[in-house]
Amino acid sequence: MANPWVAFLLVPLIKIVVILLAVILIAAYMSFFERKILAYMQIRIGPNRVGPRGWLQPIADALKLLVKEDIVPARAEKFVYFLGPVLVVAPALLVFSVIPFGPAFKLFGYEVTPYLTDVNIGILFILGVSSVGVYGVILGGWASNNKFSMMGGLRSAAQLVSYEVPMGLSVVTVLLMANSLSLVKIVEAQKQAGVWYFIPGIVAFFIYFVCGVAETNRNPFDLPEAESELVAGFHTEYSGMKFAFYFLAEYANMVVVSSIATVLFLGGWLPPFPNWLAAVWALPALAWIPPIAWFVLKMAAFLFVYIWFRGTFPRYRFDQLMDLGWKVFIPVSLVNLMAVGLGVLLIGGK
Amino acid sequence: MNAYIPVLLFIVIAIAFPLITFVFAWILRAGRYDPIKLEPYECGNPITSEAHDYRFSVRYYLIAVLFVVFDVETVFLFPWAVMFRKLALFGFVEMLVFIGILVVGYVYAWRRGALQWV
Numbered sequence: 001m002a003n004p005w006v007a008f009l010l011v012p013l014i015k016i017v018v019i020l021l022a023v024i025l026i027a028a029y030m031s032f033f034e035r036k037i038l039a040y041m042q043i044r045i046g047p048n049r050v051g052p053r054g055w056l057q058p059i060a061d062a063l064k065l066l067v068k069e070d071i072v073p074a075r076a077e078k079f080v081y082f083l084g085p086v087l088v089v090a091p092a093l094l095v096f097s098v099i100p101f102g103p104a105f106k107l108f109g110y111e112v113t114p115y116l117t118d119v120n121i122g123i124l125f126i127l128g129v130s131s132v133g134v135y136g137v138i139l140g141g142w143a144s145n146n147k148f149s150m151m152g153g154l155r156s157a158a159q160l161v162s163y164e165v166p167m168g169l170s171v172v173t174v175l176l177m178a179n180s181l182s183l184v185k186i187v188e189a190q191k192q193a194g195v196w197y198f199i200p201g202i203v204a205f206f207i208y209f210v211c212g213v214a215e216t217n218r219n220p221f222d223l224p225e226a227e228s229e230l231v232a233g234f235h236t237e238y239s240g241m242k243f244a245f246y247f248l249a250e251y252a253n254m255v256v257v258s259s260i261a262t263v264l265f266l267g268g269w270l271p272p273f274p275n276w277l278a279a280v281w282a283l284p285a286l287a288w289i290p291p292i293a294w295f296v297l298k299m300a301a302f303l304f305v306y307i308w309f310r311g312t313f314p315r316y317r318f319d320q321l322m323d324l325g326w327k328v329f330i331p332v333s334l335v336n337l338m339a340v341g342l343g344v345l346l347i348g349g350k
Numbered sequence: 351m352n353a354y355i356p357v358l359l360f361i362v363i364a365i366a367f368p369l370i371t372f373v374f375a376w377i378l379r380a381g382r383y384d385p386i387k388l389e390p391y392e393c394g395n396p397i398t399s400e401a402h403d404y405r406f407s408v409r410y411y412l413i414a415v416l417f418v419v420f421d422v423e424t425v426f427l428f429p430w431a432v433m434f435r436k437l438a439l440f441g442f443v444e445m446l447v448f449i450g451i452l453v454v455g456y457v458y459a460w461r462r463g464a465l466q467w468v
Contacts, residue, residue, distance in 0.1 A: 012356035016363055066374065069381040074388040075400065090364040097360045117356040124428060125357075146390035147401045158410050161417040168424035175431035236391055241375035245368050319467040322413070326465045330420065330456070334449060337427070341442055344434065 015116050019096050027251035028058035034307050041311040062244065070240035077143040084140025085238070085245035091132040092252040098122040099259045100184045102269045102292040114292060115184070122183040123171060126260060127164075130215075133249065134160045137224070140246070141234030152233020155318065156224030160215055162322060166329035167211035170204035173333075173340050174264045177201065187268035194275040198265035200343065203336040205265045207329055209302070212257035214325070216250060218306055220313035221321060258302035262295060269295045412464055423452055 032047065032054070039046025047054040072081060102114040119125055134157055141153015174197050175181065178189040190196055198205040214221040225233040235246045262268060269291035271281045280286065316324070389397055430437070430445055437444075459465060 008352070008355050009359070012359050015356070016360050020363065020367065066371075067378050067380060069379055069383075070375065071383070071387060073390050074385065075390060086365065086368045089368050090361075093364040093367070094357075094360055097357050116360060117353045119353045119357065142402075144390065145401045147392065147404065150401045150404065150406075154406055154410055158413045162413060165417065165420040165424060168421065169427070172424065172427045172431045175428065176434050179432055179435055181428070181432060231391065231393075240379060241371055245371075322465075322467040326416070327460070334453070338446065338449065341434065341445070345439065345442055 012116060016097075019116060020093065023093060023096055023252055023255060024248065026255055027248050028062060030251045030254065030303060031061070031247070032058045033303075034310070037304070037307045038311050041308075065240060065244040068240040070242065071237070073144060073146065073237050075145040076237065077145065080139050080143035081237075082242075084136050084143060085242045085249075086136070087139065088133050088136030088249040089245045089252070091129045091136075092249040092256060094129050095126050095256045096259075098125055098183055099256075099263065100187060100268060101295050102290065118182055118184045121181045123175070123181045123186075123264075126256075127168060127171070130253070130256065131160075131164065133253070136249070137234050140238065144234075144237035146237050148231045148236045149234050152224045152230045152236070155230075156217060156234055159217070159221065159224060159321060159325075162325035163211040163214040163221075163329075166207050166325065166333045167215065169330070169333035169337055170201075170208040170211070171264065173201050173204035173337050176337070176340055176344055183263050183268075187263060187270065190267045191270055191274050194273065196265060196267035196270070196272075201265065201336075201340060203332065204340070205261070207333050207336075208265065209257075209261055209305075211325075211329065212261060213306065213309060214321070216253045216257055216306075218250075218254065219310040220315050222315060223318055223321060254303060254306055255299070258299045258306075259295075261302055262298040266298045409467060416459065416464065419455070423448075 035057075036046040036054070047057045050056045050060045072078060097116040098119055100113075100115040100118065104111055104113045106112070137160070138153045138157040141149040141151075141156065144150070174186065177193070177197055177200060178186040180186055180189065213219075217224050223233075224230070225235070230236075235243060238246060267274070271277070271286075271289070271294055274281070390401065426448070427445075430441060434441055
């Protein structure tokens, strides 16, 4: 890789295209699996008309949205209205640039890293970039000049902001144990420690995932888009491709939260108990499993839990939601942070 | 710094992707508009006022201010957590003091009802 053009342009470009396609496909098929799984939970069959057993449904949906007419309300702020979906979808995709899907491996004599880049402030980058998405939501809701959208956008902003604090605190808990902001190093630290961090950090793990559900506006925290009271909230007025991008961003954000939970708490690409059971994972029957498969498996489990939540829980009321964030999660995560700190101090645990 | 070059590339592509798709949609899509279709959705009632004229609860501002306080505190925690093993007991005690001061403010805000959403 002596040629700088290959190293800095061609290889990243290929990786970006692969990541982009993968994320869009996963997001599209998440909507399909969501409808299917929810249907089976409610003893229905779900979409089964387009293609064999309904498998082409997401593609049909995407094509439909592409040719739908695009309604911009006459009273809307035109430019901001257009900016909203872009501001939501770009950060959701951008976060994937630092998520490590697997360790470096050799392919045709070249060393290939199955992630775009490993910046040494990875987790800060993710928190920073994903916060930009709030602007897309609140600007979109405001620019529509619709009362429902306005309320939805405000609620959404308040919710995202409230749950970002306990989320940050639970991420810090992992950093206490890993002592690095780089996601690759965090996974490697878990290999060194021999346990996934969700065992010592079980409280942080729980808080992280619940906050993740709230950050992505999903059930039971889907107040900003509560169909029954706010008529889809901040994207009431959006149609066609702009709506599709809000939709894509929501599902991409679910994949983001699941991936980060996998990396921080479930050991990323590592198999369960990588050191104690090292002999088991080296068996010929199991050794062929690529590390990326472990990553995808864990991520898929989180995505399933998302859908499971939607099939199970009723929606929170807004004051309950705020109480949960400010009066329960913040004190609990602060106490947990100091407890884990004490644990690291006493046991040394490396 | 080389690690950031792919990120820059990704920023360009992540912004270009929705824009390019909008252009495609603009070419492909149908469109028959009339004034009633372009009104904001309000369950079919005639529009009497603009959404922008409405005022909203001051609590949203309060939440924003509280968020700034707590988020800045989280930002302080990040470097501390990364250096935690090197700082050892000294760092732990110092952070106990820092969080202690924060908790005083937190309890005050709680007692004054700043966290209460009515």
